[in-house]
Amino acid sequence: xxxxxEEVGDAHIVDARGSSCPRPIIEIARVASxxxxxxxxxxxxxxPATAIDLPAWCKMKGHKFLGRTNESFxxxxxx
Amino acid sequence: xxxxxxxxxxxxNSGGPLSEAARDALLKGIExxxxxxxxxxQPGRIANELLQAARSSIANxxxxxxxxxxxxxxxxxxxRLGLGGLVNASSxxxxxxxxxxxxxxxxxxxxxAERVSLIDVDEVGRIDVVAFxxxxxxxxxxxxxxxxxxxxxxxxxxxTSGLAIVQIANHEVGTKQPWEFLTDxxxxxxxxxxxxxxxxxxxxxxxxxPKRVDVAVLSPASWSGPLGIAIxxxxxxVKFKAQVGLGADPRDAREIQVAVGEPNVGxxxxxxxxxxxxxxxxxxxxxxxxxxxxxxxxLLTKEIPDLVLLGDTAETGSTPGLVAFSLxxxxxxxxxxxxxxxDISITSGSSCVANAVGPSHxxxxxxxxxxxxxxxxxxxxxxxxxxxxxxxxxxxxxSELRNRAGVTSL
Numbered sequence: 001x002x003x004x005x006e007e008v009g010d011a012h013i014v015d016a017r018g019s020s021c022p023r024p025i026i027e028i029a030r031v032a033s034x035x036x037x038x039x040x041x042x043x044x045x046x047x048p049a050t051a052i053d054l055p056a057w058c059k060m061k062g063h064k065f066l067g068r069t070n071e072s073f074x075x076x077x078x079x
Numbered sequence: 080x081x082x083x084x085x086x087x088x089x090x091x092n093s094g095g096p097l098s099e100a101a102r103d104a105l106l107k108g109i110e111x112x113x114x115x116x117x118x119x120x121q122p123g124r125i126a127n128e129l130l131q132a133a134r135s136s137i138a139n140x141x142x143x144x145x146x147x148x149x150x151x152x153x154x155x156x157x158x159r160l161g162l163g164g165l166v167n168a169s170s171x172x173x174x175x176x177x178x179x180x181x182x183x184x185x186x187x188x189x190x191x192a193e194r195v196s197l198i199d200v201d202e203v204g205r206i207d208v209v210a211f212x213x214x215x216x217x218x219x220x221x222x223x224x225x226x227x228x229x230x231x232x233x234x235x236x237x238x239t240s241g242l243a244i245v246q247i248a249n250h251e252v253g254t255k256q257p258w259e260f261l262t263d264x265x266x267x268x269x270x271x272x273x274x275x276x277x278x279x280x281x282x283x284x285x286x287x288x289p290k291r292v293d294v295a296v297l298s299p300a301s302w303s304g305p306l307g308i309a310i311x312x313x314x315x316x317v318k319f320k321a322q323v324g325l326g327a328d329p330r331d332a333r334e335i336q337v338a339v340g341e342p343n344v345g346x347x348x349x350x351x352x353x354x355x356x357x358x359x360x361x362x363x364x365x366x367x368x369x370x371x372x373x374x375x376x377x378l379l380t381k382e383i384p385d386l387v388l389l390g391d392t393a394e395t396g397s398t399p400g401l402v403a404f405s406l407x408x409x410x411x412x413x414x415x416x417x418x419x420x421x422d423i424s425i426t427s428g429s430s431c432v433a434n435a436v437g438p439s440h441x442x443x444x445x446x447x448x449x450x451x452x453x454x455x456x457x458x459x460x461x462x463x464x465x466x467x468x469x470x471x472x473x474x475x476x477x478s479e480l481r482n483r484a485g486v487t488s489l
Contacts, residue, residue, distance in 0.1 A: 021429065021438070022450035026408050029489040048437045049429075049449050056448035057407065060387055 011040035011075060021049035025057050032063070032078055040066070043074045050074065086465050087423040087472075092250070092277065092401065092456035094300040097349060101304050104352035108345025116341045126344050133347035140354045141297070141312065142287030149311045149332040150342035150350075154276055157296040157309040158182040160335060164313070164321035165242050165272055165294060166190060174198060174214045175244035176206045176256075177444040180274055183244060184440065203391040204249045204445045208260040215241045215269050239269045246274035247288075248281035251428055251441040251454060252390030253401030255281060262291050270294070270317060276309075278302050279357055280365055281398040286358045293317045299346075303458060304353035308346040311335065364459045368399035371466060375402050375455065378470040383477060389447050400458060405429075405442075406451030406477065408486040414451055417476040423469060428452045 014031050016024035024045040031041060043054060054074050058065040066075035085096060097105065112129040114122035131145070138145040151157045162183060166173060174196045175187060187195050196214035199207050216239045243266070248255040261271050273292045275282065278301030282288060288295055294317060297310040313319055313332040321329050323338040357364070373394070379386055385407035391397045406414070411429025418425060428439030429452040438449035455469070481487045 022408050022410055025450065026484065026486055026489070029408065029486065033489050052438065052443050052446060052449050055446060056387070056405075060385070060407065060448070 009040070011042040013042045013044065016043060016045045016047070016050075017072065018046070020047045021053065023047075024050045025053050028054070028076065029057070029061075032061075032076075035078055037078055039078045041076045041078065043076065044072050045074065046072045083424075085460060087421070087469065089423065089425045089455040089457055089461075089469065091458045091461075092301055093426070094306045095303060095458060096460070097305060098303040098353050098356050100356040101349040101353035104348040105305065105345045108343070108348040112344030112348070116344060127341075129344050130341065130347055133344070133351040136351035137310065137354055140286045140351075140358055141295075142290070143312050144315060147312055147314055147332050149313065149335045149339075150347055151309050151311055151335075151339050152307065152342070154296060154298050154309040155182045156339070157311040158274075159186060160321055160323065160339070161272060161294050161296055161311050161313075162186045162244075164319040164329075164335070165270060165317075167322060168318035168320040169240070169242070170194070172196065172215065172217070172241040173244065174211055174241055176200055176211070176246070178204050178206075178249050178251075178441045179244060179246055180250060180276070181440065183274070187244075200444050202445055202447065203396070204252050204254040204389075204441060204447075205391065205396070206245065206256050208257055211243070211245075212260060212263065212266060215239050215243055215266060239266055241269050242272060243269045244272045244274075246277075248277045248398045249390065249441060250274070250277055251439060252403040252445070252447075253277070253281070253398035254391040255396050255398060258289070258291075262289075276301055277398055277401070279354075279361060280368060280400060286354065286361065288312075294319070299350035299353060302354050302357040304350040305346050308342055308350055310350070360459065365399055367459055368457070369394055371457070371461065371463060372397065372399055372402055374463060375466050375470070378467065379404060379473075382470050382474050387448050389442070389445070389452075400456055402455045404453055405448035406453070407448065408484060408489065409451035409477065409480050411450065411452055413480055414453065414476065417480065418472065421472045421476070423472055426454045428454065 014028045016027040024047050028041055028043045055065045058076055062079040064077040066077055068074050112126040114126045116123060116127035116130045134148050135145045138148045173194055176198045178200050198211045243261060245258050246256055270293045271291055273295040275288060275295045276298040279286050293314050295312045299308055300306050319330055321335055323329055329335045329338045376388055376392055387405050389403040411427040415427055428442050429449055442449045
């Protein structure tokens with residue numbers, strides 16, 4: 001987890017492990033609604049649908065999907 | 080027992096109420112074609128005559144010869160027989176897209192990985208034809224069999240001879256595939272196995288399938304015919320070698336029919352009558368459903384927040400009567416349950432509905448939102464009012480679900 005944590009840097013971590021679709025996207029959307037533009041969020045999710053749904057959510061909401069740093073770590077920059 | 084309602088029925092593509100013509104034909108089959116059509120006694124001969132009439136009618140409608148039409152008991156079986164017969168007949172490369180039906184992809188999974196290329200699609204689910212043609216042209220598997228291919232390959236060896244599996248339009252999102260690329264001269268030798276199960280409105284101007292199609296799977300339910308029957312059409316001369324049953328090694332549609340058994344005569348007659356009926360109304364249905372699909376998309380976009388339309392939404396690229404979309408922050412199964420309470424029947428490719436492992440492979444290949452996925456398919460029996468009521472009910476159900484989950488203002 002160390003390497004991933006370093007890459008995550010100053011991002012706010014949203015840990016949604018153990019929850020399945022659509023929960024992980026709801027979790028990150030809740031946190032995102034309280035944060036400013038430009039903030040970075042790291043979503044940790046082991047739900048296979050997240051790999052598809054997170055980029056799709058970013059596109060719908062105008063956020064920037066920065067990528068998947070490992071199996072369950074995703075980075076997003078808010079608009 | 081109560082009859083299911085039609086007004087809120089939006090799963091027309093996977094089966095619906097029979098057209099009147101199909102119902103009459105089914106009854107005729109039950110009354111006159113009750114004997115085994117394979118027998119030589121008089122009742123058997125009568126059943127066989129009716130069956131051959133159904134076969135000729137369907138062949139004529141679709142632009143095939145009667146002896147090229149094989150009736151089988153289900154769409155998955157038709158796909159398995161078709162794919163098996165084609166891959167057994169040669170050792171050539173097989174190219175398919177990532178959004179084919181799961182029966183196809185499962186079958187391809189059993190072949191040597193080197194023999195199979197799965198081609199990507201874009202965000203509306205349209206096949207990358209350049210990559211497809213390239214993969215087909217690079218027919219890496221060449222043993223002695225390649226030289227004796229009796230397909231349309233030219234003598235100079237430059238033409239491809241692989242197997243191209245291309246759906247006419249996508250079954251989940253309705254996107255029409257740009258299959259015209261297969262008519263390119265350089266791909267003339269390839270065999271085209273077409274998934275035509277989305278029905279006549281997903282292909283061009285008439286009931287007839289493109290001449291270029293070598294083998295096709297069709298579903299009578301897609302033209303308001305019955306369930307429990309499917310069509311495997313195999314053009315004469317196509318290399319085909321199915322392994323059906325013990326010792327059987329059928330090489331054409333007629334022999335496949337013998338191996339899998341004759342169909343229920345009533346179902347065959349109903350399929351033929353429904354297809355003729357569909358042909359008579361084709362222009363009218365296409366115009367109506369094209370307009371209604373547009374109306375539905377407009378209503379959805381205006382009335383429902385956090386919704387994304389899926390597939391090609393342009394008139395030229397979409398199948399009339401099929402509209403797919405996904406909704407943020409909702410569970411597909413909860414949505415289906417709630418709508419079902421309001422007598423609305425829809426289907427979904429969300430992971431919680433499709434299977435336990437993951438979301439629909441079509442949505443994954445497109446990179447489309449998989450949560451709260453809904454597929455609406457309807458036919459000419461659906462009115463504008465039905466569609467408006469559907470959107471209203473959907474809007475109410477969604478507000479309820481999203482309020483309950485506290486996600487309305489996200």
